[in-house]
Every structure is written in C-alpha cells, then in structure tokens.
Amino acid sequence: MPFNITVLPSGNxxxxxxxxxxxxxxxxxxxxxxxxxxxxxxxxxxxxxxxxGGPQDLRRVVWMKNPxxxxxxxxxxxxxxxxxxxxxxxxxxxxxxxxDDAICDVIERSxxxxxxxxxxxxxxxxxx
Amino acid sequence: MAPLLRMRHIALAGVxxxxxxxxxxxxxxxVPAAGPVILTLQELDQDHGKNVLSDRSGIADxxxxxxxxxxxxxxxxxxxxxxxxxxxxxxxxxxxxALQAMAVARLDLVRAYTESVExxxxxxxxxxxxxxxDALKPLAKNARSLYAATKEDKALSxxxxxxxxxxxxxxxxxxxxSVAQQYDAVLAFAGQEATAARQAxxxxxxxxxxxxQVGTWLSTTQGVRPVAAPSLNSTEPSSPFVVDRxxxxxxxxxxxxVEANAQVARAINSDGAAxxxxxxxxxxxxxxxxISGELRECAKTVNDAVVGITTNAGGNPxxxxxxxxxxxxxxxxxxxTDLAALADKYRQPATTTDAAAFxxxxxxxxxxxxxxxxxxxGTVKQIQATLAGVRTDLLHGxxxxxxxxxxxxxxxxxxxxxSEAYDGLSAQFRxxxxxxxxxxxxxxxxxxxxxxxVGSVPATATVPLIxxxxxxxxxxxxxRLAAVRGADDKRQVLDEQQVTLQRxxxxxxxxxxxxxxxxxxxxxxxxxxxxxxxxxxxxxxxxRRSMARNSFWxxxxxxxxxxxxxxxxxxxxxxxxxxASTFSxxxxxxxxxxxxxxxxxxxxxxxxxxxxxxxxxxxTPVDDSGTQPSQ
Numbered sequence: 001m002p003f004n005i006t007v008l009p010s011g012n013x014x015x016x017x018x019x020x021x022x023x024x025x026x027x028x029x030x031x032x033x034x035x036x037x038x039x040x041x042x043x044x045x046x047x048x049x050x051x052x053g054g055p056q057d058l059r060r061v062v063w064m065k066n067p068x069x070x071x072x073x074x075x076x077x078x079x080x081x082x083x084x085x086x087x088x089x090x091x092x093x094x095x096x097x098x099x100d101d102a103i104c105d106v107i108e109r110s111x112x113x114x115x116x117x118x119x120x121x122x123x124x125x126x127x128x
Numbered sequence: 129m130a131p132l133l134r135m136r137h138i139a140l141a142g143v144x145x146x147x148x149x150x151x152x153x154x155x156x157x158x159v160p161a162a163g164p165v166i167l168t169l170q171e172l173d174q175d176h177g178k179n180v181l182s183d184r185s186g187i188a189d190x191x192x193x194x195x196x197x198x199x200x201x202x203x204x205x206x207x208x209x210x211x212x213x214x215x216x217x218x219x220x221x222x223x224x225x226a227l228q229a230m231a232v233a234r235l236d237l238v239r240a241y242t243e244s245v246e247x248x249x250x251x252x253x254x255x256x257x258x259x260x261x262d263a264l265k266p267l268a269k270n271a272r273s274l275y276a277a278t279k280e281d282k283a284l285s286x287x288x289x290x291x292x293x294x295x296x297x298x299x300x301x302x303x304x305x306s307v308a309q310q311y312d313a314v315l316a317f318a319g320q321e322a323t324a325a326r327q328a329x330x331x332x333x334x335x336x337x338x339x340x341q342v343g344t345w346l347s348t349t350q351g352v353r354p355v356a357a358p359s360l361n362s363t364e365p366s367s368p369f370v371v372d373r374x375x376x377x378x379x380x381x382x383x384x385x386v387e388a389n390a391q392v393a394r395a396i397n398s399d400g401a402a403x404x405x406x407x408x409x410x411x412x413x414x415x416x417x418x419i420s421g422e423l424r425e426c427a428k429t430v431n432d433a434v435v436g437i438t439t440n441a442g443g444n445p446x447x448x449x450x451x452x453x454x455x456x457x458x459x460x461x462x463x464x465t466d467l468a469a470l471a472d473k474y475r476q477p478a479t480t481t482d483a484a485a486f487x488x489x490x491x492x493x494x495x496x497x498x499x500x501x502x503x504x505x506g507t508v509k510q511i512q513a514t515l516a517g518v519r520t521d522l523l524h525g526x527x528x529x530x531x532x533x534x535x536x537x538x539x540x541x542x543x544x545x546x547s548e549a550y551d552g553l554s555a556q557f558r559x560x561x562x563x564x565x566x567x568x569x570x571x572x573x574x575x576x577x578x579x580x581x582v583g584s585v586p587a588t589a590t591v592p593l594i595x596x597x598x599x600x601x602x603x604x605x606x607x608r609l610a611a612v613r614g615a616d617d618k619r620q621v622l623d624e625q626q627v628t629l630q631r632x633x634x635x636x637x638x639x640x641x642x643x644x645x646x647x648x649x650x651x652x653x654x655x656x657x658x659x660x661x662x663x664x665x666x667x668x669x670x671x672r673r674s675m676a677r678n679s680f681w682x683x684x685x686x687x688x689x690x691x692x693x694x695x696x697x698x699x700x701x702x703x704x705x706x707x708a709s710t711f712s713x714x715x716x717x718x719x720x721x722x723x724x725x726x727x728x729x730x731x732x733x734x735x736x737x738x739x740x741x742x743x744x745x746x747x748t749p750v751d752d753s754g755t756q757p758s759q
Contacts, residue, residue, distance in 0.1 A: 002301040050296045053307035056249045099261050116292035121275040124268035
C-alpha cells in the first residue's frame with residue numbers, strides 16, 4: 001500500500017475511529033476520505049494516492065471502507081449546508097477535509113470514474 | 129444708498145454669480161463597451177512624480193506626459209465579441225487574463241511552496257506549517273479557477289484531463305509526482321491555453337478584418353484637435369508649449385485689464401455704483417455694435433453671392449440652392465438685428481440703478497449673444513455646404529471666382545471675428561462654459577490615427593502634453609480605443625478615458641482685479657473703502673482628486689500690489705500687501721502697507737464676473753494663440 005494511503009480497519013471500529021481521529025485532529029494534512037469498499041472507491045483511492053504527492057506534501061488519502069463506523073465522527077466535523085446535504089445523501093463517494101479540519105468538498109458516486117482534474121480540485125479545495 | 133455700500137452689493141452679486149458660473153466637474157465617462165478595462169493611464173509630471181489615473185475621468189497636471197497602457201488581453205477579450213462565432217470557448221475568453229496571470233505567477237508560486245515545504249520538513253513547527261499553508265493558497269486558488277473553466281468547456285476539459293493522464297501515467301505509486309510538480313503542470317497548462325487562445329483570436333480577428341485604433345485628442349474651448357502620440361498616430365507634434373509654473377509677468381490682456389480696472393476704480397471712487405454701471409454700459413454697447421456690424425457684413429457678402437449666382441444663371445437659376453442661401457442670409461441678418469437691438473439697449477442710460485440687477489441682466493445678455501454666435505456658426509457651415517452643391521459654371525465674378533473661394537474665405541473669417549469680439553466682451557463667460565465633454569467624434573477625427581492588427585497594438589504609448597499645443601486648465605484630453613471590422617463597418621468604441629488638465633503642481637498665478645482698501649483711520653479718503661486696481665502673485669497647487677477645488681475654491685496665498693491713492697492727489701501710491709484668494713479669485717482679502725504715506729490698510733478684492741471692458745481679472749494666462757506670456 002502506498003505510504004500516503006491510510007486504510008481504516010472495517011472490522012475494528014474502535015481502532016478505525018482512533019486512527020481517523022488522529023489523522024483529522026493531530027496531523028496537518030488535507031485528507032481525501034474515500035468511503036466504501038467497491039470498485040469506484042478502489043479506483044478513486046488509487047488515483048487520489050497519485051495526486052496526494054510525495055512524503056513531504058501535506059496531502060493524504062484515507063480509505064474508509066466501512067463508513068458506518070464513523071457516522072458520529074463525520075457528523076461532528078464542520079461542514080456547510082450544501083455539502084452537508086450531499087454528505088448525508090446516499091451517493092457520497094468521498095469527502096475532503098481542509099487544514100482546519102472542516103469538510104470542504106464532497107465527491108458523489110455520480111462523478112465516478114473520478115478524473116484527475118476532479119481530484120486535484122478536491123485537494124485544492126482543502127488547501128485554498 | 130451710499131455709493132460704496134452699493135459697491136459692496138456689486139461685489140456680493142459678483143460672488144453669487146461667480147458661484148453660479150463656476151465650472152462643473154465633467155460627467156464621469158462610462159466604459160463605452162461592457163467588459164474588461166483596456167486602457168489605463170499613468171501621469172508623469174514635471175517633478176518626476178508618477179500618478180496612476182484610477183478613475184476613468186481623472187485629473188492630470190497640464191504639463192505632464194500621459195503614459196497609456198493597453199491591456200492586450202482585455203483588448204482581445206473585447207474584440208472576440210466583434211469576431212462573431214469563435215473557435216475559442218467563452219469560458220477561456222472570459223478567463224484569459226486569469227489564465228495568463230497563472231502562467232506568469234507559476235514559477236514564483238511553485239518555488240515559494242517548494243521552499244516552504246523544505247523548511248517545514250527541516251523544522252516542523254507552527255510557523256513553518258503556516259508558511260506551507262500560505263504558500264499553497266494561491267496555487268490552489270488558481271488550480272480551482274482553471275478547473276471551473278474546464279467544467280464550462282468540454283474541449284478544454286478533455287485537453288486538461290489528457291494532460292493530467294499523461295502527467296500521472298507511469299508514475300509509480302511509491303514515488304508519485306509532488307504537489308509542487310502537479311501545480312507547476314497545471315499552471316503551465318493554463319499558460320499554454322491562454323497563448324493558444326490569444327493566437328487563435330488574433331487570426332480570427334485578422335480574418336474578420338478587425339483593426340484597432342487608439343486616438344488621442346485635446347478638447348479646448350476652441351474645439352477638438354488631435355494630439356501627437358508617436359506610436360499611435362501620425363499627428364505632427366506642436367511646438368513645445370509649457371505652461372510656465374513660475375511666471376509672474378503680465379501679458380497684454382492682463383495689462384489691459386489693469387487699465388480697465390483703473391477706470392472702474394476711478395468711477396467707483398467718484399460716482400460709486402452708478403459710475404460703474406455707466407462705464408459698463410458704454411463698453412457693452414461698443415462691443416455689441418462691433419459684433420452686429422461684423423454679422424451684417426457677412427450677411428451682405430452672402431447676399432451679393434446670391435445676386436451673382438442668379439445673374440450668372442440667366443434663365444436657368446439653381447432655385448433650390450438660391451432659396452437655401454436666401455434663408456441662410458435671413459438667419460444671419462436676424463441674429464445681426466437681434467444683437468443690434470441688444471446694443472440699442474446699452475445705448476440708453478442703464479434702466480436700473482440697482483447694480484446687482486444690472487449685472488444679472490448683463491449676464492443673461494451674454495447668454496443670448498453666445499446662442500446667437502452658435503447660430504451663426506451653424507449657418508455659415510450650411511452656407512458652405514450649399515455653395516458646394518452649386519454648379520461650378522455659375523461661380524464666377526467677384527467672390528464667386530475660383531469656386532467661390534473668396535466668399536468661403538470671408539465666411540471662414542465671420543465666426544472667428546465675431547467670436548473674438550465676443551471674447552473681448554466676456555473673457556469670463558468662456559470660463560462658465562468649460563471644454564465640452566467629447567461625446568462624438570466625426571470619422572475625419574480618426575484620419576491621422578494609426579490602424580493596427582489586434583496582435584500588433586503597442587502595449588504602451590506616451591502623450592507628451594507639452595507637444596499638444598496651447599492649452600489651459602480645464603481642457604480635456606480624450607483617449608479612445610476603437611475597433612473597425614472591415615472597411616465599411618462602423619467604428620466601435622471599446623474603451624476610453626478622459627483626463628482633465630489642471631495646474632496641479634505648485635505654481636504661481638497672477639490675478640488681476642480690484643481691491644477695496646480701508647486705510648484704518650483718518651486719511652484724505654472720504655469713504656471707508658477706496659477702490660484701486662491691483663494684482664496678486666499667488667502661490668497655489670491643484671488637486672488630482674477634486675475638480676471643485678481646482679476650478680473654484682482652491683486657496684492661493686501671496687503678495688498683492690495695489691495702486692491706492694490715500695492722499696487723493698490723483699497720483700497712485702504703491703500699496704504692498706499679503707493676500708489670500710479663493711473662489712476662483714472672485715474673492716480675496718489681506719493686509720497691506722502704503723509705502724508712500726506710511727500707512728497700513730486692510731483690503732478685500734473682487735473679480736467681477738462680467739467681462740465687459742475686460743473688467744474681470746484673469747489668472748496667469750495661457751494664450752490660445754500659442755504665444756507664451758513674455759518673460
């Protein structure tokens with residue numbers, strides 16, 4: 001697994017939550033959090049890892065295979081009304097958190113297969 | 129009412145009328161075509177100061193050089209609307225400047241980010257982290273702007289994704305391209321798109337026959353004339369004409385005003401307001417009679433031409449042209465008659481002894497005269513057009529010889545001659561009608577303006593105002609950029625800027641007027657105030673922001689020299705004083721000292737806003753003939 005991807009264990013909710021919490025609040029990263037364990041998620045995760053850059057860059061990809069483990073954690077994050085609507089809908093594929101730990105972008109499944117331009121834009125939303 | 133009390137009323141009426149006549153600020157010029165600003169101006173003044181004219185109707189010093197900057201990107205954006213259906217997407221055209229700016233900033237932004245990341249890697253703390261985040265912001269903003277453009281244009285999106293696929297393809301997951309490399313590639317792509325769009329727009333504009341012109345003109349009270357801007361037009365530069373900042377020498381007109389003021393002062397001191405009214409009446413009558421006489425002479429010349437053409441035509445007269453000429457003669461005669469009637473009014477003793485009412489009535493008469501002169505100007509042009517349509521075989525004999533060249537020459541002299549008399553009647557009146565805002569320019573005004581392809585329009589040009597010929601404060605410089613599509617198409621103004629010329633830099637002005645001196649105690653003067661001709665040398669500086677300050681309430685401080693006569697021996701004594709002047713020199717006041725009889729005095733002064741007798745004072749002149757005041 002590339003160095004810039006963190007896979008949250010789907011079978012150990014406590015461990016997954018602890019890891020996610022650590023990445024969100026303790027690390028200065030812009031996180032692109034891929035949700036689900038299907039082909040779209042797999043493909044997005046692989047592409048996002050390329051866009052996340054090198055070890056010195058402050059971008060990371062989080063693969064949240066079982067989003068149900070993190071519903072409360074996600075709900076606790078700061079998010080605008082428009083993105084919240086998308087985030088709470090059935091089609092969410094990924095979201096991005098900014099340096100300030102706020103959700104700044106949501107990628108929906110209707111956008112799959114997600115192109116590089118869209119992934120760059122999503123990371124950039126967290127860096128802007 | 130005591131004579132001197134009446135004079136105070138005259139002064140008050142003068143100031144009130146002056147306020148009414150004060151120059152109004154030109155109306156702000158809107159951008160002619162909606163879209164990005166193409167023209168920006170910077171003023172380089174004589175003191176090596178640089179001032180950007182941020183308003184579209186700015187103020188610049190009268191002796192400065194205007195540097196015109198032409199934004200080639202904004203120009204292309206505007207031109208794209210003239211070209212018609214384009215191969216370049218509106219999303220790219222709308223963001224052309226932003227895309228170019230990304231390419232320009234690319235290296236600096238990427239370097240700043242790279243360096244910040246290295247510092248953070250070497251020493252991870254809050255400050256170095258903040259530096260990284262700060263460096264990322266502009267990169268991210270630009271990338272998002274580009275991505276927004278791709279969402280509006282599928283072709284652009286396809287090119288962008290193809291570039292990114294190529295960029296990331298083959299990159300091993302263990303060592304993906306860094307964020308710096310990614311942003312570098314994204315911004316480089318933006319630059320390539322902008323360059324390609326510019327080139328494509330240039331080709332399309334050329335195919336559509338679009339040509340660009342940037343004209344520069346000076347609008348004075350004498351009319352509008354082109355101004356030389358070497359890279360933009362073929363207009364010959366005028367001989368250098370610098371409005372002298374430190375000249376305190378009177379010109380002929382001011383010397384005449386001093387003489388006139390001396391007469392007025394004598395009239396005031398002997399007969400008060402009644403004396404002044406009598407003097408003004410006589411002067412007005414003389415001027416009006418001159419104008420009326422000139423006009424009737426012109427009408428007679430045209431009438432002779434009508435007779436000549438009728439005779440030459442024999443049994444086949446050009447009825448339509450002759451009827452037109454007869455109507456035009458009647459118009460000239462009517463204006464002449466009206467002005468003669470006005471002169472008759474001044475032939476009689478003044479109908480009112482109320483000085484304020486007299487001044488107001490006189491001012492209204494000046495308006496009537498101006499309207500008459502405008503009618504004459506229009507009629508003379510109509511006559512010339514009518515003559516141009518007359519068969520050449522009918523134009524012989526006397527003034528009709530050589531295609532009526534003699535008649536045309538006389539007509540040409542008609543209006544200037546009358547205007548000259550009018551100017552003598554009211555130098556002040558001209559100030560009440562400042563240089564007009566230029567709304568429309570005839571096609572002929574563009575004759576000397578060079579024409580460029582969109583891609584070859586100069587990025588900058590300079591307009592040295594000292595080669596613009598005679599000019600005075602309040603004149604306007606117009607810079608207008610227009611496009612023409614094809615030979616027969618109407619010229620379309622894409623952008624323009626107007627600059628009002630003022631004496632902004634510190635300078636001296638010489639103001640001629642009347643003072644009313646109070647000798648502060650006993651003297652041979654029978655009234656409290658004695659009128660005396662005077663002039664002031666005033667130190668002033670103008671404003672680049674306030675038109676009102678320049679044209680009206682700009683305060684001047686300086687020396688006042690008055691020819692007082694406190695011992696009433698009819699030999700003027702020299703009075704020297706310190707003065708402050710404001711309201712366009714309509715009002716000044718100060719303290720002085722009579723050198724010969726060793727007496728201090730205080731005074732106030734006025735510049736009456738009626739020009740009869742050239743009574744009104746004037747500030748340091750800029751001779752419209754182009755002659756500099758003698759040094």
